[in-house]
Amino acid sequence: MTALKTPPIPEQRDFPSRLHHPRVAARVGAWLGICFLVAFATGLISHLAQQPDSWLPSRPVWGYRLTQGVHVAAGTACVPLLLVKLWTVYPRFWIRPPRPSRELLLHVAERTSVGVLVAAAIFQLATGLANVTTWYPWSFSFRSTHFAVAWVVIGALVVHIAVKLPVVREALTGPVDQDEPPGDGLSRRxxxxxxxxxxxxxxxxxxxxxxxxxxxxxxxxxxxxxxPQDLPINKSARAAGVTASATDPAYRLEVVHGATSISLTRGDLLAMPQTAAGLPIACVEGWSAHGDWSGVRLRDLLDLVGAPRGSAVTVSSLQEQGAFRMTHLPAQFADDELTLLALGLGGEALSIDHGYPARLIAPNRPGVLQTKWVSRLEVEA
Amino acid sequence: MRTRLLLGAVGVAVAAYGAWLLLQQDRADLVDTGVWLAGGVVLHDFVLVPLTLLLGLVLIRLLPAYLRAPVVGGLVVLGTVTLMAVPVLGGWGANADNPTILDRNYTAGWLVVAGVTILAVVLTIMLTLGGRSGGPGARRR
Incomplete structure (x- = not known):
């Protein structure tokens, strides 16, 4: 009797399909690379837009809606491309390292760069897709980690392109089915x-x-x-703990500029000149929707306390905790004539989940920074 | 070669910046990030791909040659789209406080996607057969 033999470790030649070929890998890889680069570029825009001192312009009004929609769509498009690409090159995973020498060092370096690329790429897609559904089965901060790993992906991708350039060039000259062995089933094309x-x-x-x-x-x-009012929300009034304070008749909006300050009721705000603005809510999770808002131009409120143009504003919410309880509104947004302290949506009073009694709505801004249940506007010195 | 070396150096620098950003986290978050980075590769390389290869072997045995391409094509589309949809299908991000998220019937949606995929595969097979004179028994190719 012999002991059970352990199955042999597979080798590259054990994967005979004609589809495991550089002509396939290079083509799918090119599309994958493009999608990752698009996601990276739009991701950088989103990161910048969320910086308190963002210098991004307030126009076009649909700018963030477009870039963040493209960001999530490009990432989603990567999923099938990445899976097919990795399947195509999978036999290379089993390549035996060369004999110790200079080649071994190069081999280890290349394998390491590919390993980093694959790990980071899967990480980005998995965490991004989970974030779209507001599912966070991890302890790290999504935003900063997704941002950091994005640099790792793009760096490793550039290294990978540098390493593979001759193979890619060769694979992309001539049609995908050049020298393809005949056979049944799916072709390379x-x-x-x-x-x-x-x-x-x-x-x-x-x-x-x-x-x-x-x-x-x-x-x-x-x-x-x-x-509510045909517009999705990210945080309800109940989750924010503002149900009581937002409906309290004692609600006042404080507008502060240095020593000058005024206090306004919702009635006072409604008595001011009203402006209508059609502006999207565009969230980092990739969803967006158009809203027809009405309310007081933010600039008009700043004029009441004599704030000069070019002033940035700190916007505070009734919310007692949460990362976005206070937001910093750069001057280019504060001065934009479409930036409103909105009181109404779709011809009705703002619903409580959309920020009743008053919310900020500015053009070309991520949704998380469109502060709801606004209690205080403070002009920054 | 010089272009490649330059590209490689740029890539290493960019990735190193990302790694440096990652290292700014506290230890627990760093460990968690590491688990997720490694976990994805392990799941993919040692579970997903072997299962896919196994399925491929089974299909080659079971399916007559003329069915392989359309069936495999349909499975690639449905399989990858299903993986993409795992977070919505699982619904773990649902929030009783916010009925505007995960507010569709995703099981029904997935079944529709599967149905349309099967329909597309069947149509492709019929079109291929129609294009050939002999049909499945002819063994022309």
Whole structure:
């Protein structure tokens, strides 16, 4: 009797499919690289937009809606592309290292860079997709970690391109099926097309959260687009703990500039000249929706306390805790004629979940910074 | 070669900046980040890909040659889209305080996606068969 033999460790040649080929990997990889770069660029914009001293302009009004929608869509498109790409090159995982020498060092360096790239890429897609559904099964901060790992992905991607440049060049000259052995089943061209179709389908099934006319098609979108006053919310009044304070008749809005300060009731605000503005709420999670807001121009309120143009404003909420209880509104937003202290939405009074009695709404701003239940505006020195 | 070296150096610098950013976290968060970074690779390389390869072997045995391409194509689309949809299908991010998130019937949605995929696969097979004179028994290719 012999002991059970351990199965042999597979080698690259044990994967005979003609689809494990650089001509497939280079093509799917090129699309994947483009999607990652688009997600990176739009992610940087989002990161910048969330900095307190952001210098991003307040126009176009739909700017953040577009870039953040593209950010999440590009990341979603990466999922099928990454899976197909990794399957295509999987046999290389089992390549035996060369004999100790200079080649071994290079081999280890390349494998390490690929390992870092794969780990970081999967991490970005997994955490991003979870964040879209506001699911956080980890202890680290999503925003700062997703931002840091983004640099790792792009760095490792550039290294990977540098290493593979000759292979990619060779693979991309000539058609994908050049020298393809005949056989049944999916062809190389078929696999590349399938990856592209899967990627487009993934986007189509989710993008309705930000493209209203695709809502019915996007059956896997984390948001249907419904909500109070036809607009989704991220934090309810109850979750923010403001139900009592927001409906208290003693509510006053404080507007402060140095020693000057005024105190206004919602009635006082409604008695001021009202401005209407059609502005989107565009959230970092990738959903967005258009709202028809009405209220007092923020600039008019700043004029009441004699704040000069070019002043930045600290906006505080009735909310007693939470990271976005206080936001810093840079001057270019404070001075924009479309920036409102909104009192109404869609022709009705603002609902409590949208920030009753008054909320901030500014053009081209991430939703988390559109402070709800505003209690105080303080002009910064 | 010089271009490649330059690219490589830029890449290393960019990735190192990301690593430096990561190291600003406290130890517990750093460990958690490491677990998630490594966990994704382990799940992918040692669970997902072997399962996919196994499924591929089974399909090659079971499916006649003329069915392989459309069926595999359909499975790639449905499989990858399903993985993409794991967070909405699981619904772990649902929040009783906020009915505007995860507010669709995702199981029904997924079934529709699966149904449409199957329909597309069947149509592709019928079109391929129609394009050939002999049908499945002909063994032309």
């Amino acid at each position: 078929g696999l590349v097309r399938t990856a592209g179709i899967a990627s487009a389908v993934a986007v189509l099934l989710t993008v309705g959260g930000t493209v209203p006319w695709l809502r019915k098609v996007s059956v896997l979108s984390a948001r249907s687009g419904d909500g």
